[in-house]
Amino acid sequence: MIELRNVTRRFGTTTVLKDISLAAEEGSFLALLGPSGCGKSTLLRIIAGLDRPNSGEVILGGRDVRNLTAAERNVAMVFQSYALYPHLTVAQNIALPLAMRGRSRFERSLIGRWFPASREKQQEEIRRVREIADQLGILPLLERKPSQLSGGQKQRVAVARALVREPSIFLLDEPLSNLDAKLRVQMRAEIVAPNRRIGRTFVYVTHDQAEAMAMADKVAVMLDGRIAQFASPRELYETPVSMDVAAFVGLYPINFTKAADWTALPGGFRLPPGSLPQGKQVIIGIRPEHLFPDPEGPVRGKLVRMEYQGAEVLLDVRIDGGTLVKAVAPGDWQRAEARGDLRLSYLPRHLHVFAAGSGERLELARDGQHEDERATTCG
Amino acid sequence: MRLIDRTRAEALANLWLAGPATVAVLVLIFIPVSIVALLSFTDYQFGARSFNWVGFDNYLILIKDPQARRAITNTIVYAAIVIPLSILFGLLVALGLHSVMRYAPRLSAILRAAYFLPVAATLVAMAVVWQMLLHPNLGLVNHLLAAADIRGPAWLSDRGLVLYTLAVIGIWQTVGYNMVLFLAGLAAIPEHLYDAAEIDGANRGWERFWTVTWPMLGPTTLFVVVVTATGAFRVFETVATLTRGGPAFASDVLVYAIYREGFVYFKAGYSSAITMVFFVFVLLFTLAKFRLMESRVHYR
Numbered sequence: 001m002i003e004l005r006n007v008t009r010r011f012g013t014t015t016v017l018k019d020i021s022l023a024a025e026e027g028s029f030l031a032l033l034g035p036s037g038c039g040k041s042t043l044l045r046i047i048a049g050l051d052r053p054n055s056g057e058v059i060l061g062g063r064d065v066r067n068l069t070a071a072e073r074n075v076a077m078v079f080q081s082y083a084l085y086p087h088l089t090v091a092q093n094i095a096l097p098l099a100m101r102g103r104s105r106f107e108r109s110l111i112g113r114w115f116p117a118s119r120e121k122q123q124e125e126i127r128r129v130r131e132i133a134d135q136l137g138i139l140p141l142l143e144r145k146p147s148q149l150s151g152g153q154k155q156r157v158a159v160a161r162a163l164v165r166e167p168s169i170f171l172l173d174e175p176l177s178n179l180d181a182k183l184r185v186q187m188r189a190e191i192v193a194p195n196r197r198i199g200r201t202f203v204y205v206t207h208d209q210a211e212a213m214a215m216a217d218k219v220a221v222m223l224d225g226r227i228a229q230f231a232s233p234r235e236l237y238e239t240p241v242s243m244d245v246a247a248f249v250g251l252y253p254i255n256f257t258k259a260a261d262w263t264a265l266p267g268g269f270r271l272p273p274g275s276l277p278q279g280k281q282v283i284i285g286i287r288p289e290h291l292f293p294d295p296e297g298p299v300r301g302k303l304v305r306m307e308y309q310g311a312e313v314l315l316d317v318r319i320d321g322g323t324l325v326k327a328v329a330p331g332d333w334q335r336a337e338a339r340g341d342l343r344l345s346y347l348p349r350h351l352h353v354f355a356a357g358s359g360e361r362l363e364l365a366r367d368g369q370h371e372d373e374r375a376t377t378c379g
Numbered sequence: 380m381r382l383i384d385r386t387r388a389e390a391l392a393n394l395w396l397a398g399p400a401t402v403a404v405l406v407l408i409f410i411p412v413s414i415v416a417l418l419s420f421t422d423y424q425f426g427a428r429s430f431n432w433v434g435f436d437n438y439l440i441l442i443k444d445p446q447a448r449r450a451i452t453n454t455i456v457y458a459a460i461v462i463p464l465s466i467l468f469g470l471l472v473a474l475g476l477h478s479v480m481r482y483a484p485r486l487s488a489i490l491r492a493a494y495f496l497p498v499a500a501t502l503v504a505m506a507v508v509w510q511m512l513l514h515p516n517l518g519l520v521n522h523l524l525a526a527a528d529i530r531g532p533a534w535l536s537d538r539g540l541v542l543y544t545l546a547v548i549g550i551w552q553t554v555g556y557n558m559v560l561f562l563a564g565l566a567a568i569p570e571h572l573y574d575a576a577e578i579d580g581a582n583r584g585w586e587r588f589w590t591v592t593w594p595m596l597g598p599t600t601l602f603v604v605v606v607t608a609t610g611a612f613r614v615f616e617t618v619a620t621l622t623r624g625g626p627a628f629a630s631d632v633l634v635y636a637i638y639r640e641g642f643v644y645f646k647a648g649y650s651s652a653i654t655m656v657f658f659v660f661v662l663l664f665t666l667a668k669f670r671l672m673e674s675r676v677h678y679r
Contacts, residue, residue, distance in 0.1 A: 050574050070574075071582040083575035087594035096590070100580030161579070 001026040002047065002169060002201055007056035009042055016042050017053070018225045024218060026061075027199040029192065031216035033206055035248070038222045040205045041173055047203060048171050049073045061168055071100075073169075076162035080174040082154045084146040084161075091129050091142040094160045098125045101165065132164045136190070152183045156190075163194055170195070170202045176211065188215055209249050213237070221245050239352075243283065243359035246352055252288040252314070255325040258356065268298040268320065271351065271364065281356035288314070288326035290350035293333060297345030301325070304339070317342055412658070419651035426645065437652035447653070449628050450636040453542055454660075457632060458611040460546040461553065465607055466600070468550065469557025474592075476558070477565045491562070494555040502552060506620040509548055510535070535621055538629040545630055548617050553610060557603050564599030568592065601672045605665055612661050633657045 002024050009017040016039045024030040032040040045051040047058060049070035058065050065073050076097075084093050099108055102125065107118035133139045136156045146154060155175060162170060172191065176184045192215050195202045206212050212219045213233040220230045229241045240246035246254050257269065269284055291299070293315070301319035313329040327344050353362045383391070419437055423430035441447045472494055480487040497505060512519050513534040521531030534544045572591045576582075581590040615634040618624060624631035624639065633653060641650030 045574075048574075048578065050577060069582050070577045071580045075578060077575070077578045079571050079575060081569070081571050083569070083571040085572065085575075085590065085594065087597065096581075097579040100586070105586075 001059075001061050002030075002203065003057075003059040004043075004047070005057040005059070007043070007046060007053045007058065009039070009046060009051070009053050016225055017046070020056070020227055022220055022227060022230050024201055024203070026201055027195070028217045029195050029202045029204065029215060031204045031206060031212035031219045032222055033209055033212040033219050033248070034222035036207055039225045040207075040222045043222070044077075044171050044173050044203060044205045047169070048075050048077055074167050075169050075171055076165065076167035077171040078158045078162050078173065078175040080177055082146075082158040082178075084154060084157055086146050089143050089145060090138065090149070090157050091126070091133075093146065093157060094129045094132065094164050095125045097161060097165050098128060128164060129160075132160045136160050136163075151179055152187070155179060155187060159191065166198075167200070170200055172202065172204045174205055174207070177206070177208070184211070191215065210251065213249070221248060223248070239361065241361050243285065243354045246285050246354075250287055250289075252326060252328070254285050254287050254352075255291065255323075256354075257284050257286075257319070257321070257323045257325065268300050269346075269351070270298060271348070271353070280362075282362065283354045283356050283359075285352035285354060286325075286346055286350055289328045291325065291327040291344050291346050293327065293329050293342060294345030295343055297343035299344040299346070301342055301344065302340065303335075303342040306335070315342070317344060319344075415651045415654050418648055419655045421648045423648045423651075424645050425641070425647050430648070433648070437649050438656075440649065441652055441656060446628055446631070447636065450624075450631045450633050450653075451656070453629075453631055454612060454614070454633045456542060457546050457549065457614055458608065460543070461549040461611040461614075462604070462607050464546075465550045465553035465557055465611075466603055468554045469603065470561050470596075472554060472558045473561030473565055474588075477562060491558070494558050496555065497552045498555040498559075502616040503620055505552075506548075506617055509617075510621055513544065536626050538626055541622055541626065541630045545614070545617050545622070548621075549611065549614060552617075553607055557607060560599055560603050560606075561596065564596045565592070568595045597672075601668065604672070605668055608664055608668070609661055612657065612664070633660075 106112040301317040305316040307314040421430040515533040524531040
């Protein structure tokens with residue numbers, strides 16, 4: 001259980017975090033998603049206790065932890081750079097948090113470590129380290145130094161060091177961003193698994209929307225020091241609250257086409273009559289994967305470029321009115337030439353409508369019947 | 380068609396890059412050292428037209444002569460004081476200035492310059508200042524002691540005290556240099572390691588020091604030890620300007636003995652023998668340190 005109330009953080013004159021409030025239930029997997037410089041790492045450091053907010057409250061497990069240090073908050077953290085101690089072996093790295101908490105200063109000292117009480121605790125630490133190393137498949141690496149490990153192995157050691165004790169909350173700061181693409185996808189599952197198994201709250205910072213969508217129960221999209229939207233991955237994708245969120249979430253960048261008025265949409269896009277207030281400037285957004293070639297489609301344009309990607313074909317189409325949009329065709333879509341006239345189709349429910357000035361989402365007053373019909377029938 | 384193939388071209392380039400320095404090292408260091416090694420087995424005197432081979436005589440004198448033994452023990456005592464203390468103080472000052480830098484960068488910079496001053500200043504000129512400060516009757520140090528009702532000793536002419544006085548000046552001179560090296564080492568420690576240590580429960584200053592700072596300073600410390608040790612064994616300027624090895628050879632050290640025997644008494648052979656002893660000293664010390672510490676500080 002974690003809750004932030006009106007957290008604000010300033011560095012000099014720049015305000016990095018502006019009035020952040022959010023809450024996550026015990027055992028949930030929360031992602032802080034945003035471009036670099038949006039303040040997500042600062043927010044994580046504030047939760048950890050490595051940084052203090054200028055105002056606002058941090059509540060962990062029902063307790064205001066504002067004045068507690070990171071160690072007192074009992075958080076575990078995985079760093080982007082792994083932050084392994086280069087002079088210690090893998091086993092010593094993983095055991096360090098146990099030793100620091102489990103043994104007194106005397107029991108850790110050069111003399112004290114030979115006393116029976118300390119020896120017993122060390123045996124227990126070794127047992128625990130081996131157990132966690134076994135789970136993460138790094139048992140053969142325990143005697144190596146971090147400099148002898150590959151990026152993926154270091155990553156696992158860093159995760160093991162976080163998992164080895166029983167912290168109140170797990171914090172992960174872009175833990176996968178230094179890995180290659182394949183390993184990244186594989187490690188996603190390995191990080192989600194302990195969250196399901198031990199039922200502790202995970203807070204995961206990332207700039208990769210695919211990671212956030214794939215791993216998190218709830219995602220807080222952070223833009224410019226604010227939480228733009230805090231919702232489940234599905235809600236983020238289907239009903240983004242603003243153009244900025246819509247642009248940030250999704251595999252392909254969303255298409256925006258400006259319309260002077262809802263009655264004069266460009267390139268053959270149509271909206272059900274009466275679904276929008278009259279005389280309002282709007283911007284239509286549609287994701288490339290929702291825009292597909294259809295000989296009968298309402299949107300007319302010219303194919304400019306196509307990019308074959310195996311499973312699908314990415315199309316650049318200049319629609320009537322001049323806007324360039326991206327569309328996605330299935331991988332087996334064939335076309336004699338990469339240029340020329342092309343008609344595109346879409347489902348009306350995939351259209352996102354935003355106010356032209358503020359970029360906020362406008363809800364369509366839908367009357368159900370259009371839901372699953374082709375847009376061709378709308379006009 | 381190339382005139383020479385690629386590997387040969389690279390070999391030539393390597394030779395061109397490393398060659399001149401290698402030649403210089405050979406001509407300016409290895410050959411002179413060999414000549415000195417040969418001379419140490421002769422009774423050669425500067426300016427003489429001939430010399431005789433005397434075998435190990437020079438070395439035997441060195442071992443038997445109490446005056447020479449004095450120079451050796453004095454050098455060891457001096458090094459034994461200066462090496463650990465100047466490293467310790469250098470580290471303490473660096474730690475202090477490094478943390479002051481966070482909230483008072485200007486003050487930290489001023490203090491850093493002040494500590495570095497003895498390194499940058501000419502030691503001979505500084506020795507004059509020390510002589511004035513330590514003068515038994517007129518010096519500031521004894522005046523201050525007198526104000527506290529303590530009768531100050533004759534710092535530079537008391538046989539039992541002079542070596543320790545010189546050691547203190549040696550420490551004063553070296554601390555600044557060690558501090559700068561340690562500051563560079565501290566600045567290179569990644570901040571996230573301290574974050575990790577704090578998360579892991581090492582949140583007290585002492586625990587942070589032993590978990591992160593000290594191990595991460597390993598390579599720096601090795602370098603500082605080597606540089607400080609060679610510097611301490613080579614002590615000369617303060618001895619030459621302040622005491623000339625006196626009183627009664629109480630502050631005689633190896634390099635000063637080399638200078639005196641070679642350039643005052645022109646006993647080139649004997650002087651060469653002392654030089655060889657000094658050379659072997661520093662060589663053994665440096666080798667031992669690298670053997671013992673190298674593998675432990677780089678964490679590979």
